[in-house]
Amino acid sequence: MSRFESATNISTSRDTGPLVTSHTASLEARLKEAMLEIAELRARDGLKTQFLANISHDLRTPLTAVITHAEILRDGILGDLTPRQLESVRGIISGGRQLLNQVGEILTYARGSANQLTLVPTRFHLREVLEQVSALNESLLKKKRLSLAVDAESDLPPVIADREKIAHVVGNLLGNAIDFTPPGGRVWLHAARADGEERPSLRVEVGDTGVGIASEHHDLIFREFAQVDSTASRPHHGTGLGLTIARRLVELHQGRIWVESELGAGSRFHFTVPLEAPVD
């Protein structure tokens, strides 16, 4: 570089000094504005979440009344029904219970978003939870002629975790497996030791021979309100929150959740549960 060029550069930099200062001040002002906007959006999001939690809770009360009234009719407490009336009343009960479950899912999601979910850890064997959840889904499996295999590696130690929340995760994953597997297919629940985790953990696999998920959607499905393919999803009910809730409950335990799947080749969802639940 020549002496002249060097001098020119210095003089340019001296001239732009005030410009840079003013630009920095303007950027700082914009940053401040953006921060305020973020804070406001967060506050609004918080209000929306609280509203969702309140409305879900309030929906439960009338829904419960609808179901109980329908059960009173079904049980013939107010007199015998004809077979067709009975069928119709059973439809009200089954639809009502489905709706109640979905409202419950929204409530769990809203509480999770507002960080209002806490762990109540107890000591239990994962196998018990797998068996409990599979028993709850027996009639659905039968209806779709799906076979279910439940097994656990021998000598698995118990975990200290929130049993109800782990059952919720397994329930959501099994529900999806049943929903997305055509009649005659296979579904399985398997518990084993998890290798390579930071903390000693067990791993649960929920697998199926269903429609599968393309690899580009593997992250998307754990996001809020996502159902991958609207055509494929159409016959499947749900809030689209099942996997988001599953991920949140697993992460509350400081575990991981992921999927292995290919379109048309079934899915295997895995999640880990540390042997001991994290202390707050």
Next chain:
Amino acid sequence: MTGALRLLLESAGYYVSTAASITIALDISSADPPALALLDLTLPDGDGLSLVEPLHVAGCKTVVALTGHDDDDTRQRCLTAGCADVLVKPVPTRELLARTKAWLD
């Protein structure tokens, strides 16, 4: 919900009183203490569990909590407050009738 439960229990031959608030429940139970109280936790004038002790003092032997919250925290809170049992709504009608019979026997 109270309407449905009243219908169910009256059809099974029980005498039923309903109260829509803590204040009304206290009035009814002090005048004529029930043998069994089914208690909702969320009441317009406060926490339903605050009724457990006054109900016991008034002479009600069994207080059972009815709640929409299916979690261990709520269950523990109800049992600690003195409830004999905790039922999650909607309680299947046959189960409620069978349990009511057992509590009152």
